[in-house]
Amino acid sequence: MIYLQVLLSGLALGGLYACIAAGFSLIWGVLNIVNILHGSLIILGAYLAYFAHQFYGINPFVFAPFGGLLLFVLGYVLQRTLIKRVMGEAVLMTLTLTFGLNLLLDNLMLKFFRADFRKITFDPPLGILDLGPLGVPVDRLLATGVGLLIVGVLWLLLRTTQFGRAIVAVRMDRQTAALMGVRVDHTYALAFGLGAFMAGASGALLAAIFPISPVASGAYLGKAFVICVLGGLGSVPGVVLGGFALGIIESFGTLAFGPEHALTLSFLLLIGLLMFRPSGLLGRRGFQ
Amino acid sequence: MNALLELKGVTQRFGGITALQQLDFSLGQGEIVGVIGPNGAGKTTLVNAVTGVTRMSAGEVWFEGRSITGLRSDQIARLGIARTFQIVQPFPRMSVLDNVAAAALFAGGSRTPDAAREQAREHLRFCGLDAQADKPAAALTLAGRKRLELAKSLALKPRLLFLDEVNAGLNPAEVEHALSLIQQIAASGVTIVLIEHLMKVVVNSCTRVMVLHQGQLIANGTPQEVVANEKVIEAYLGQRYARRAQEAAT
Amino acid sequence: MMKVRNFVIPAVLALLGLLAWQADNYVLRLSTTVCMYAALATSWNLIGGYAGYPSFATAAFFGLGAYVAGVLQTHGLAFGWAWTAAAFLVALFAGLLGRAILHLRGHYFAIASLVVADVLREVSNSWTSLTGGGMGLNLPLLKLGNVNQQALFYFAAMLVVAVLALLLSWHVNRSRLGWALRCIEQNEDAALVIGVDARRAKVTAFALSGWIAGAAGAVYASWVTYIDPTDVFDTLLSVKPIIMALLGGVGTVTGPVIGAVVYLGLEELLWRNVLEFHAGLLGILVVLLVLFLSGGLHDARLQRAYVWLRSRLGRQGEVNA
Secondary structure, eight states, X not given: OHHHHHHHHHHHHHHHHHHHHHHHHHHHHHHOOOOTTHHHXXXXXXXXXXXXXXXXXXXXXXXXXXXXXXXXXXXHHHHHHTGGGGTTSOHHHHHHHHHHHHHHHHHHHHHHHOSSOBOOOOSSOOOEEEETTEEEEHHHHHHHHHHHHHHHHHHHHHHXXXXXXXHHHHXXXXXXXXXXXXXXXXXXXXXHHHHHHHHHHHHHHHHHHSOBOGGGHHHHHHXXXXXXXXXXXXXXXXXXXXXXXXXXXXXXXXXXXXXXXXXXXXXXXXXXXXXXXXXXXXXXXXXX | OOEEEEEEEEEEEETTEEEEEEEEEEEETTOXXXXXXXXXXXXXXXXHHHTTSXXXXXXXXXXXXXXXXTOOHHHHHHHTEEEOOSSOOOOTTSBHHHHHHHHXXXXXXOOSHHHHHHHHHHHHHHHTOGGGTTSBXXXXXXXXXXXXXXXXXXXXXXXXXXXXXXXXXXXXXXXHHHHHHHHHHHXXXXXXXXXXXXXXXXXXXXXXXXXXXXXXXXXXXXXXXXXXXXXXXXXXXXXXXXXXXXXXXX | OOXXXXXXXXXXXXXXXXXXXXXXXXXXXXXXXXXXXXXXHHHHIIIIIISOOOOOOHHHHHHHHHHHHHHHHHTTOOHHHHHHHHHHHHHHHHHHHHHHHTXXXXXXXXXXXXXHHHHHHHHHHHOHHHXXXXXXXXXXXXXXXXHHHHHHHHHHHHHHHHHHHHHHHXXXXXXXXXXXXXXXXXXXXXXXXXXXXXXXXXXXXXXXXXXXXXXXXXXXXHHHSEEOHHHHTOTHHHHHHHHHHHHHOTXXXXXXXXXXXXXXXXXXXXXXXXGGXXXXXXXXXXXXXXXXXXXXXXXXXXXXXXXXXXXXXXXXXOOOO
């Protein structure tokens, strides 16, 4: 019975995790950039939601897309001004650039928001949904639901809109895409902005459940890595699968080894995967 | 005569596509073998499979009596098999001399960088590149790069040499020059496999011709035999060419 | 053509003479740090510069060296043996790790190497009986005399590590291994085809890199006498050497050393005064540096300076048309 509960707790985070990783996967898959800044963007989104709730009483689940929008603008501008300049360069350059930006953002947040953890408290508290002998915290359920919804919208966007098709085209063949009239720079910036949007939205969802602080940005980046490698890079179904898989693994890992080791466990898993099956569980490449 | 290279049942699959199907053939020492076939027939795939660049899905390859199935490409290079790439692959920021010296150093038997450079100069002279020895490889013209590819593979002191479309992109004069180099190499005892699309080259230079079509070997014989072969005409040459080639040969 | 690099050795020697004379404790401490980072940057350069594999494992090797040496000393081994054992054990670890992850390319390799430090950190945190866990490890103090003599001793020790690193790097560069790495860096597929045993070359470079970083970590542990996991496995220990190598010239012998001196000099002169936002400014520097190096800054004078710098600091064995 306890295993069922643990399983359920893990599943309850799956959608949220998918949302966390989707933006990261998009940027990696389309622009071939491992966005070290991703974790910090998530935290920034979380802070925006926190302050929106603190000062204006806005529910974070509602705020998520709006926070996302703000970060979309930031992401678009960053890509258009800075990141595009290193896009053709070696992996080392893009990694170091996003690392530098990450360092800057983290420290800016530390300076203005301080390192102590903040938590959104709901009044009245959201409580637990009873499913017979099992229980699921409502905040997690909502976060996963909204997270999946946002990921679903992203998926639809990529499949059906012109913009979505432009992204796929640019990823598959940049020159031909340009020849066919796709505005390549704009498309790349939109893709990065979209990735930032996902980060911001998931940050808001996170803030509803977990305490936040700039020092936690690395942990979320780590989760995004693992999910992408687990589910296979560049596919939305992969990210969803990876998100649920990580949720379950963490849940059972916590049961077996205690919560402090959850991250280490994920990292060991990551290394194992990279060594033996870098294409992940679904093994797909190319953004779909 | 003992076969230098033997292929048995070599099959290469990529996902759902079978690029090479059950290839069986052997090459003797001293032959100059042409491999022809339409685009996508599997010619380069064949070279990649034999030289260890890609892993064969099934089959065996034997070189000088020993199995080289499953060996890595660097191991195969050290055993005496060299190949050129259709899309040339130099070390762009190293000098032309060093590009060739590297080959001599790692598979050509030179023990020190200095000895390797001396070896390299000889190969460059043979290929007519000695004037450009100190330029960065990236600065060469296409013809120059093709010759560099050739010089590098010679520096490996190969006993078997695969030349993959050495003439693609060259003008007639450059082609003539390349051919005379190839014939000199063959005369020095190297067995050559020439992947070509220029029929003139194949018919005039090769002792034997193999024709690949959709991953299968559909003909294997002298140039005259191949040109007259029904299946080859159907798949690749076209009736008019075959007639002309036959007339030229008689 | 006079290269900046050729003046480095005489300049360094002159500086050293001055330091031994001066013997001011603060300066000695700073110089020890410079030597440490010079060694780390050189260590990274073997795999990241020569072979072109963007490694973030430097912190893992450094921290592991610190802990191995520390634990050995708390169990009674003399520091000399402890340091040596640490260096070789880390090299062994690096070799094994290399066999596991060096077949990965680009981002995947970078991530795998980055994650190793985190895993080692967690292991050190948890294995309290051996490492003291999160509360850290106290090393036995070496009886070396007064504070000044201690400072001199550790400076000398770290200097030896740095010099060994530099010699190793110089030797590798001219050797067959150096040629192999250069070929791998410029075109790994072509390297294989001409007979380079790429796997062995990469693993060797990685192991050598681990040897140096492990030695630096071991000396560091004795120097500071107290280490804890967050301290010695810090990601910045992986990133700063990369920045230093980028500053001074990736893929050259003396570039990483020059970069270390320039970086730490800057840090000393400018940032000590801005303690609070120190790391943030580092972030800005990194961004500017990367933009500059990728030719991203479009000012004409900067462009010319960039081209000139590159010709002076270009990679070893490279020809510029």
